Amino acid sequence: MSILKTNQIQTTAGKPLLNSTGSVIQIVSSTKQDIWSGGAYPNWGTVTGLSVSITPTSSSNKILILGQVSCSAGYWEVKGRLIRDGNAIAGAMGAPRGNRAVATFVMNEYDGAAVGYGMYCGHINYLDSPTTTSSVTYGVQMRSYNASYSIGVNYNVYTDDNADTYYGNGISTLTAIEVLS
Amino acid sequence: MSNPAKIIQALRPGANYSCNGTEYEGLEWFEPPVWEGGQRKPTREEWDAEWERQKKLAELNSYKMKRMLEYPNITEYIDGVVKGDDAQVQAYIDKCNAVKIKYPRPEELDSL
Numbered sequence: 001m002s003i004l005k006t007n008q009i010q011t012t013a014g015k016p017l018l019n020s021t022g023s024v025i026q027i028v029s030s031t032k033q034d035i036w037s038g039g040a041y042p043n044w045g046t047v048t049g050l051s052v053s054i055t056p057t058s059s060s061n062k063i064l065i066l067g068q069v070s071c072s073a074g075y076w077e078v079k080g081r082l083i084r085d086g087n088a089i090a091g092a093m094g095a096p097r098g099n100r101a102v103a104t105f106v107m108n109e110y111d112g113a114a115v116g117y118g119m120y121c122g123h124i125n126y127l128d129s130p131t132t133t134s135s136v137t138y139g140v141q142m143r144s145y146n147a148s149y150s151i152g153v154n155y156n157v158y159t160d161d162n163a164d165t166y167y168g169n170g171i172s173t174l175t176a177i178e179v180l181s
Numbered sequence: 182m183s184n185p186a187k188i189i190q191a192l193r194p195g196a197n198y199s200c201n202g203t204e205y206e207g208l209e210w211f212e213p214p215v216w217e218g219g220q221r222k223p224t225r226e227e228w229d230a231e232w233e234r235q236k237k238l239a240e241l242n243s244y245k246m247k248r249m250l251e252y253p254n255i256t257e258y259i260d261g262v263v264k265g266d267d268a269q270v271q272a273y274i275d276k277c278n279a280v281k282i283k284y285p286r287p288e289e290l291d292s293l
Binding site: 034035036038039045046048049150151152157 | 184185186187189190194195196197198199200201202203207209211
């Protein structure tokens with residue numbers, strides 16, 4: 001067993017191969033398989049078990065957040081937003097317009113049928129600049145369309161697990177990738 | 182295994198809560214105190230009773246899905262109307278009624 005130590009590896013053209021801008025420094029990931037519910041309007045509910053903590057090695061490095069949230073609404077619409085240390089990230093949400101709420105992803109559908117509201121998959125793909133070398137925690141918050149209904153994560157709140165064999169449950173994931181800047 | 186969203190929706194609509202998993206143990210309650218206008222956290226007994234009601238409700242409502250899966254295609258009706266074929270329209274209606282008779286709406290639904 002031998003150990004090779006060097007400051008840098010370059011291509012024949014002199015371009016750094018390791019530790020160059022854009023290199024991946026570390027990856028942390030979270031997968032949520034069980035279900036969650038909450039986030040009845042006007043409250044933003046933090047999804048339990050869907051968070052990642054990462055400590056950037058340099059304050060100038062970026063954190064690429066990738067995620068998917070399998071979710072459903074009891075009524076009309078689903079909103080989700082990316083949070084850092086419990087707070088919404090302004091740059092990861094839409095620009096304010098009138099009275100509309102802003103979020104990272106919004107899904108709105110009404111199928112018009114007597115039964116059934118759909119499940120959705122909210123996607124997150126955001127390059128964050130936390131400008132710190134302290135641990136930061138990313139998570140997801142959800143909010144429903146009105147106060148009478150909740151959001152369901154990984155399952156369809158409209159259906160009944162015990163009674164229906166027609167519907168499925170999904171998973172939700174959140175991944176943080178530190179990228180050298 | 183329960184459906185927390187449906188239980189809270191029925192017991193405390195609009196409440197600020199979070200429930201991880203399907204059981205009462207996963208329920209976190211973020212409502213302000215009752216004397217400040219908040220809603221009281223449901224007890225386990227309320228939770229269990231509501232879930233039993235929900236299961237019964239789902240079972241009784243299963244006739245809707247069974248009907249939906251066996252209803253004839255709506256295009257049969259439209260096609261009959263377009264062609265002015267009263268017999269085809271009536272055949273569609275008869276098929277629908279046969280499905281309704283096959284899967285009647287439980288009267289017990291009115292009392293839940």
